[in-house]
Amino acid sequence: MASNKETFGKTLIFVFIVCLVCAALVSISAVGLKPLQTANRLLDQQTKILEAAGLLEQAGKDIKGTYGKYVEAKMIDLNSGDFVEGNTDMFDERRDSRDMTKSSKPKNDIAGINRRADNAVIYLIKDDSGKVTTVVLPIIGSGLWDLMSGFVGLAPDLNTVRSLVYSELKETPGLGAEVLNPNWKALWPGKKMFDEQNNVAIKLVKGGAKAGDTYGVDGLSGATLTSNGVENTLHFWLGDEGYGPFITKFRTQLRDGGM
Structure with missing residues (x-):
């Protein structure tokens, strides 16, 4: 009987040691791989x-x-549209959006993001002479x-579309995931985001946009909710609670020769 207890105790000690070793290995691996994951x-x-920006092939x-x-x-500070200091490489909009001190709840959350970070990182694409040719704005919805x-x-007028590029996502293959399809992405260049009254006018059209429709892009066949999500995301981020203040100031600076 005593021998059985002794054997059981040794087994528990062995299991405990194995667990500690495994936990240590996992922790070491996680710490060691973090720089690679970040890169x-x-x-x-x-x-x-x-x-x-249209520079990938180049x-x-x-x-x-x-x-x-x-x-x-x-x-930039999204509320004012002004440039601010910050680590652009390490910035994470979703991380900041979960921090109550660094985010706010949109009044009209058509993008469905719940909270929006107070800051954002935008990307100015310049040619060899230093002139801004494209402005790339991150979006999420x-x-x-x-x-x-x-x-x-967007072109420097912050109206004419150069491209729309989504990252990897969880949408249904062949339906919502068609936002990654090169043929669908090819429909975007040249479209206009704003109408003559400066209202966000871009729309995804179920059944396909009509020829010559400046603001219309073909909706995703069989993926109405994803299409609505894309349209609502663009309307939110290009609107007053998104990049609206920055767009206004950028256009003014560009007109005055400040960019």
Whole structure:
């Protein structure tokens, strides 16, 4: 009987030691891999930004070099539209949105994000002479299953679309996930976000936009909720509770020769 107890006790000690060793290995791996994970996340983000800027093909395999040469990341205060200081590489809109001291709840949350960070990072794409050719704005909003994040590239008028690029998402393959389809992304260049009264006018049209419709893009077939999510996301982020104040100030500075 005593021998059985002794054996059981040794087994518990052995299991406990194995658990400690495994936990230590997992912790060491997590700490060791974190810099690599951060670098990969940043590289993926830079790749998407270059795609939104129309520079991905030019970049080839030199993503970091091309990004460093042509892209200037700037942090802005969304409420005022002013540039502010901040670490643009480490900024995480969703992380800040969960901090009550760094975020606010939108009055008209059509994007379905619950809370919006007070700051944002925008990307000024410049040519070899230093002139701004494209402004890339990060966006995030609800799809069918989860939040969808991406980037919209706009000409310096902050109205004419260069591109709309979404990151990997959880939408249904063949339906909502068609936002990643190159054929659908090719429908966006040249579209206008704002009408002549400066209201956000871009829309996704169920059944397809009519030829010559400046503000219309074909909706995603069989994915009405995802299409609505894309449209609502753009209306939110280009509106007064999103980049609206920044857009107004940027256009003024550009007109006055300040950019």
